[in-house]
Each structure stands twice: as C-alpha cells, then as structure tokens.
Amino acid sequence: MTPPKTAGTNANPQPATRSSGTATLAEIAREAGVSAPTVSKVLNGRADVAPATRTRVEELLRAYGYRRRRAEATRSPLIDLVFHELESSWAMEVIRGVENVACDEGLSVVLSQSAGRLTPGRTWADQVAARRPHGVILVLSGLDESQRALLTSRSIPFVVLDPAGDPGDDVPSIGATNWHGGLAATRHLIELGHTRIGAISGPTRMMCSRARLDGYRAALETAGLPADPQLIGSGDFHHEAGYRIGLDLLRRPDRPTAVFAGNDLQALGVYEAARELGLRIPEDLSVVGFDDLPVAHWVGPPLTTVRQPLMEMAEAAARLVLDLGRSSSATVATRVELATSLVVRSSTGAPPA
Amino acid sequence: MTPPKTAGTNANPQPATRSSGTATLAEIAREAGVSAPTVSKVLNGRADVAPATRTRVEELLRAYGYRRRRAEATRSPLIDLVFHELESSWAMEVIRGVENVACDEGLSVVLSQSAGRLTPGRTWADQVAARRPHGVILVLSGLDESQRALLTSRSIPFVVLDPAGDPGDDVPSIGATNWHGGLAATRHLIELGHTRIGAISGPTRMMCSRARLDGYRAALETAGLPADPQLIGSGDFHHEAGYRIGLDLLRRPDRPTAVFAGNDLQALGVYEAARELGLRIPEDLSVVGFDDLPVAHWVGPPLTTVRQPLMEMAEAAARLVLDLGRSSSATVATRVELATSLVVRSSTGAPPA
Numbered sequence: 001m002t003p004p005k006t007a008g009t010n011a012n013p014q015p016a017t018r019s020s021g022t023a024t025l026a027e028i029a030r031e032a033g034v035s036a037p038t039v040s041k042v043l044n045g046r047a048d049v050a051p052a053t054r055t056r057v058e059e060l061l062r063a064y065g066y067r068r069r070r071a072e073a074t075r076s077p078l079i080d081l082v083f084h085e086l087e088s089s090w091a092m093e094v095i096r097g098v099e100n101v102a103c104d105e106g107l108s109v110v111l112s113q114s115a116g117r118l119t120p121g122r123t124w125a126d127q128v129a130a131r132r133p134h135g136v137i138l139v140l141s142g143l144d145e146s147q148r149a150l151l152t153s154r155s156i157p158f159v160v161l162d163p164a165g166d167p168g169d170d171v172p173s174i175g176a177t178n179w180h181g182g183l184a185a186t187r188h189l190i191e192l193g194h195t196r197i198g199a200i201s202g203p204t205r206m207m208c209s210r211a212r213l214d215g216y217r218a219a220l221e222t223a224g225l226p227a228d229p230q231l232i233g234s235g236d237f238h239h240e241a242g243y244r245i246g247l248d249l250l251r252r253p254d255r256p257t258a259v260f261a262g263n264d265l266q267a268l269g270v271y272e273a274a275r276e277l278g279l280r281i282p283e284d285l286s287v288v289g290f291d292d293l294p295v296a297h298w299v300g301p302p303l304t305t306v307r308q309p310l311m312e313m314a315e316a317a318a319r320l321v322l323d324l325g326r327s328s329s330a331t332v333a334t335r336v337e338l339a340t341s342l343v344v345r346s347s348t349g350a351p352p353a
Numbered sequence: 354m355t356p357p358k359t360a361g362t363n364a365n366p367q368p369a370t371r372s373s374g375t376a377t378l379a380e381i382a383r384e385a386g387v388s389a390p391t392v393s394k395v396l397n398g399r400a401d402v403a404p405a406t407r408t409r410v411e412e413l414l415r416a417y418g419y420r421r422r423r424a425e426a427t428r429s430p431l432i433d434l435v436f437h438e439l440e441s442s443w444a445m446e447v448i449r450g451v452e453n454v455a456c457d458e459g460l461s462v463v464l465s466q467s468a469g470r471l472t473p474g475r476t477w478a479d480q481v482a483a484r485r486p487h488g489v490i491l492v493l494s495g496l497d498e499s500q501r502a503l504l505t506s507r508s509i510p511f512v513v514l515d516p517a518g519d520p521g522d523d524v525p526s527i528g529a530t531n532w533h534g535g536l537a538a539t540r541h542l543i544e545l546g547h548t549r550i551g552a553i554s555g556p557t558r559m560m561c562s563r564a565r566l567d568g569y570r571a572a573l574e575t576a577g578l579p580a581d582p583q584l585i586g587s588g589d590f591h592h593e594a595g596y597r598i599g600l601d602l603l604r605r606p607d608r609p610t611a612v613f614a615g616n617d618l619q620a621l622g623v624y625e626a627a628r629e630l631g632l633r634i635p636e637d638l639s640v641v642g643f644d645d646l647p648v649a650h651w652v653g654p655p656l657t658t659v660r661q662p663l664m665e666m667a668e669a670a671a672r673l674v675l676d677l678g679r680s681s682s683a684t685v686a687t688r689v690e691l692a693t694s695l696v697v698r699s700s701t702g703a704p705p706a
Contacts, residue, residue: 077480078463086449095448096439099466108480110431111462113452127430127461239651268651275653295648298592298621300628 023064032057043068043154045130062149069155075325077106078133079318082124083113084140087238090263090291090310094139094161097314105322107134125150135321137161137314140206157324161317162208172324172334174317178208181306181340182215182260185288188304188342189258190223194286194351198231198249198256200242200266209237209262212290216260231256235266242269250277250285257285257351264289264296267303267347282349292343301346309338376417385410396421396507398483415502422508428678430459431486432671435477436466437493440591443616443644443663447492447514450667458675460487478503488674490514490667493559510677514670515561525677525687527670531561534659534693535568535613538641541657541695542611543576547639547704551584551602551609553595553619562590562615565643569613584609588619595622603630603638610638610704617642617649620656620700635702645696654699662691 029036034053041049042057081098083091095111102109110133112124125147128136136151136158143151143158151158160173189197199216202209213232220227231249235241242261246269249256261267267289271281279285281301289296289305296303316336382389387406394402395410434451436444448464455462463486465477478500481489489504489511496504496511504511513526542550552569555562566585573580584602588594595614599622602609614620620642624634632638634654642649642658649656669689
C-alpha cells in the first residue's frame with residue numbers, strides 16, 4: 001500500500017491516485033498505527049477516541065478515498081435535513097416535502113440548522129457520522145471539504161437543495177428555474193405597459209438571487225428597455241429589507257411604477273412601504289413576488305408571484321438522496337431544476353396614466 | 354413474582370399493584386417464557402422478534418410497570434418532536450424553540466407528524482423505542498395508552514405542548530393562557546365600543562379553542578352583553594374557515610361590527626371576506642387574531658392579535674422533557690401555562706357610527 005502524504009494536520013493530502021474505496025479498514029488501521037476497532041470508532045463518530053488519533057485516521061480515510069462498505073446494513077431509518085436558517089414558511093414547505101418522502105419510506109427526519117453559518121459545524125458532522133442516516137439534504141447550506149470527505153468515507157450520500165453558491169459539478173443538487181422566473185415576472189410587467197420597473201434582489205452571494213436578477217435584466221434588454229441601476233436594490237430575502245428598499249425606491253421623484261421584489265417576503269415589505277406612502281396596489285404600483293408561499297394569496301391584494309415548487313423540490317431532493325444511497329451512483333443526474341411558473345393575482349395592473 | 358392477568362391480546366391487564374419498576378428484565382423474560390436478550394430486543398424496537406412474542410412481552414412490561422434502568426447511558430443525542438400536522442408558521446415557531454434548546458444541549462431534533470390522526474401510529478412508537486431519544490414532545494397530539502406504556506417502560510419521558518384534549522393530570526404539558534387571551538381580545542373590542550362581536554372558534558375538540566371561546570363569553574357576560582349564538586362559528590384554525598364563516602357573519606343584515614377570529618390564519622380569512630364585501634378594516638369591521646405569527650404584522654392593516662409565546666412554550670417543553678429524563682421526576686410540575694398578551698395594531702377601532 002503506497003502511503004499518501006499525511007505529514008500533519010496542515011497537510012493537504014493529494015487526491016488518492018489509486019481507485020477510490022480500495023483501502024480496507026485494516027489497512028487504514030495499520031497505516032495509522034491503531035487497531036481496526038479504533039478506526040471503526042472514528043467511522044461511527046464515537047467520542048472515546050483521542051483527538052490526535054481521530055485527526056490522523058480522518059486524514060488517512062480521506063487520502064485513500066476510503067468508502068465504508070455494506071453501509072446499507074448499518075443505516076438508521078433517518079434522513080438528515082439541514083437548514084441555513086429556520087425562518088420562514090419557505091422552510092416549512094421544504095420540511096413537508098422531505099417528510100412526505102420519509103413517511104413513504106418508513107424513515108424519520110432529523111432537523112438541524114447551521115445557525116447562520118453557511119456550513120454546518122464540525123459537531124454536526126460527528127453527530128451525523130454517529131447516527132448513520134440514509135442521506136443528508138442541505139438547504140441553502142454547503143459542506144466544506146473535510147465535511148464532504150467525512151460523509152463520503154461513511155458512504156452517507158448528500159444532496160444540496162437550492163444552493164447558495166455554486167455547489168460544484170460533482171455535488172448533486174436540486175434547484176428551480178430562477179433565471180426563467182425572473183424573466184417571466186418582468187415580462188409580465190412589461191406586457192402590462194410598465195417601463196420603469198424596480199427590482200429588489202436577495203443576497204448576491206446566493207446563486208438563486210443572482211439568477212432571478214439576471215432574468216429581470218434579460219427581460220428588460222430583450223424588450224429594448226434600459227436597466228437603471230438606481231432602481232435595483234439588494235436585500236436579504238426578509239420582510240424588513242423589502243420595506244426599507246421599497247421606501248427608498250418609492251420616495252424617488254422618478255419612482256418605478258412596478259417592483260419585482262425578489263421573493264414574497266420582500267414583496268410584503270414593499271406592500272407596507274406603499275401603504276405608508278399612501279400608494280395603492282395595483283393602481284399606483286404593481287408588485288411581483290417569488291416563491292408563492294401560502295401567505296401570497298392571503299394578503300390584500302393577493303400577490304402576483306412566481307411559483308417555486310418548494311415542496312416538490314424537497315421531495316425530489318429526498319428521493320435523489322435515497323437513490324444515491326441505493327445505487328452505485330454515477331448514473332444519477334447531479335443537477336435538476338424544477339420549473340417555476342407565473343401566478344397572476346391582483347397586485348399587478350397597468351401603470352398609472 | 355405474582356403473575357398479573359395476561360390472558361391474551363384482548364385482556365386489559367390490571368394496573369400493577371406492586372411498586373412500579375421493581376420487575377427485572379430477567380423476571381419479565383422468565384414470565385414470558387423467552388430469553389432475556391429477546392426482551393431486550395423488544396425494548397430496543399428491533400424487528401427480529403415474532404409479533405406474538407412482542408405482544409406478550411409488551412403486555413408483561415406494562416402489567417409490571419417495568420421501567421428500564423440506566424436509560425441515560427444508552428440514549429441517543431436526539432429529541433423527538435411530533436406534530437399533529439405540519440401546516441402553518443405556527444409549527445415553525447415551535448420547531449425553532451425546540452431547536453434552540455436542542456442546540457444548546459448538543460442534541461438533534463427528529464421531526465414527525467401524526468398525519469391528521471390524533472395519536473401517532475404504532476410504527477412511530479417502535480421507531481422511537483429503537484432510536485432511544487432523550488425525550489418526546491407531542492404538539493397537539495396525544496398518545497394512546499399502549500404508546501404511553503411503551504415509552505414509560507423504556508424510560509423515555511414525554512411532554513405534550515398545547516394539548517388538543519385533556520391530557521390527564523399525570524401527563525406533563527405546556528400550554529398558554531388561552532382563556533385569558535380570549536377574554537383580553539374581547540374586552541379590547543368592548544372597550545372600543547363594540548356590542549355585536551362575532552367569534553370564530555377552532556375545532557371544539559381542542560381544549561385551547563374551547564378556552565378561547567369561553568374567555569370571549571366571559572368578557573361579554575361580565576360587560577353585561579348578550580352572547581348571540583348566531584354570531585359564533587366553529588372553524589378549524591385554517592384560512593379557508595375564517596373566509597367562509599367570515600362571509601356568513603358579514604352577510605347577515607345585523608352583521609357584527611367586530612370579530613374575534615380564534616387565530617391569525619382565520620383572521621386573514623376574515624380579511625379576505627371583508628375585502629370581497631367591500632368592508633374596510635378597521636373603519637367598517639374590527640378583527641382580532643390569536644397567536645401573533647410573523648404574518649400578523651405584514652398584512653394590511655397590521656393585525657391586532659393575542660400573542661401566544663409559541664417559541665418560548667416550545668423551549669419550556671424541551672427543557673421540561675430533558676429535566677424529566679434527568680431527575681427521578683415527581684418533583685417536576687406537570688402543567689405550565691405561559692402568559693398570552695394583547696398586541697394592539699391597526700385592525701381594531703371604534704365601531705362605525
């Protein structure tokens with residue numbers, strides 16, 4: 001067995017050149033100078049291993065591309081669902097989708113949040129290793145390299161739902177056609193006769209908000225309308241940002257007659273800004289959201305929005321991660337985008353004369 | 354060891370008269386005519402036990418009031434959270450509260466729903482026995498006798514949050530002061546000058562909706578106003594019910610000038626009914642909700658409502674269930690009600706002249 005580079009914790013081991021998954025647990029143990037049961041303890045996330053030993057074993061597992069065999073036999077009937085933050089009814093739609101599939105498969109869902117960090121903490125990864133779920137679904141939350149290596153060595157498959165950043169070509173992910181949704185929302189406003197259309201994007205580090213904004217720009221360009229950078233604000237997908245940026249846009253002397261709000265919560269913030277300024281929707285201002293949360297048809301007036309099939313996306317992610325665990329993979333699609341669709345309600349109309 | 358009655362699956366074993374928890378696993382095994390490891394398998398929810406054997410062992414565990422000892426050592430770092438249904442942002446507030454406590458304690462949350470049934474299915478109970486969580490929190494969802502016995506014999510503590518029915522004096526539960534909330538909401542409307550006040554309750558089988566409606570009636574009675582049964586409708590806590598019953602109430606020739614809507618979602622349904630009939634809020638109609646979900650301050654006009662501290666209640670439930678697992682219990686309070694409070698926004702005003 002050719003020893004890979006494992007000089008220390010700062011070493012960046014070369015990707016194993018031998019075909020992945022060929023090192024045995026006994027070989028890893030011999031290489032690390034520990035017993036096979038100790039390697040097994042590390043794989044099972046047990047606490048009773050010295051930190052230095054654990055680090056050495058993890059490095060070797062990673063360097064040799066070790067993959068646990070017969071993982072299916074030892075799996076718990078669980079799916080892990082990890083959120084970046086548990087805030088809106090957005091999250092509830094996703095939970096329901098994963099629950100639906102889990103329920104069909106006799107599995108339970110373990111819920112956690114990465115608490116505002118974009119990757120879940122190390123403790124979380126250890127807990128996952130210890131409980132050995134059928135798979136992990138990450139929502140707007142990425143894994144760092146060592147966490148990926150940890151899941152891979154335990155043969156725990158994972159899928160990213162609506163990734164915040166570019167998850168990399170080799171990471172299976174489920175998204176929605178965000179670009180096309182932004183295009184459809186803005187075209188709808190242009191067809192109604194609007195020419196000054198504002199936009200409030202989500203966080204620019206999230207690919208989904210970039211894609212929606214690019215769709216907005218594409219609709220303007222293909223209609224021969226200028227995209228005025230003064231009419232574009234950058235929010236964080238929360239109500240408060242929609243309200244604040246909405247006020248800024250609507251107080252301008254040359255205020256827009258329509259706003260593509262980036263998501264439903266920001267659209268409700270724009271509603272509040274319009275109320276405060278005495279602007280009627282849709283007579284004085286048209287507003288389009290994104291997501292189609294349940295609240296979109298409860299508000300007054302009911303919100304025109306781009307429907308993102310969140311529950312179906314979550315179901316697709318759950319099915320994909322279970323498929324990955326069953327097949328010897330490689331044949332499973334790594335990126336699926338489910339279609340968005342424009343839902344026209346009462347918050348959009350012709351611009352004021 | 355005195356054998357209790359265990360004539361068959363239809364037998365209703367007498368409650369054990371000997372002090373609970375004194376039978377050993379070996380005694381149960383001898384009584385059942387099986388080996389101790391078989392009893393252990395049943396306790397651990399393992400699938401490889403014949404159904405008839407499992408039933409006989411469960412009956413004996415229950416009849417002798419067996420309680421697993423040293424359960425702490427074998428617990429998984431999990432809390433089970435069971436919903437009646439995963440529908441509204443109501444559920445999200447509860448999830449966040451339990452997540453907060455779980456995160457502090459290094460535990461993960463397993464989420465399940467009883468899918469419209471009021472008690473979770475048998476499979477669920479087996480899964481819980483197999484995964485050995487630190488405790489179980491049931492939301493608007495009760496356990497039947499055999500499920501209670503199953504958790505008790507495994508020494509898995511449980512707490513009911515905002516129980517749908519009377520959970521029984523010996524079941525630890527966390528609620529809110531629903532009666533007082535209904536009283537405060539209705540008194541607020543009376544103080545504004547309303548005398549014809551409608552009410553939309555939740556399902557009558559839920560104690561929380563009965564309590565809210567009784568608070569409404571108490572406010573009317575103590576103010577010397579009649580409670581007109583024609584102005585009281587019974588919903589299901591969803592938007593649609595608020596809309597439908599709202600339309601019925603508001604189409605009456607002697608329509609109410611104010612509605613206590615039972616919860617926020619039903620209040621938004623009343624908003625929609627009022628819009629449809631061209632009634633302005635609060636000029637023509639005052640509306641009060643219950644819960645104070647995030648959406649209550651996003652709608653137009655922002656909703657006056659009774660704040661139920663859902664997240665704090667969920668935190669209290671999580672702490673209580675962990676305390677129950679640590680202490681030898683008996684000293685822990687079995688029913689706690691957290692205070693509700695009226696939040697006055699813009700949906701209430703004086704009645705039309």
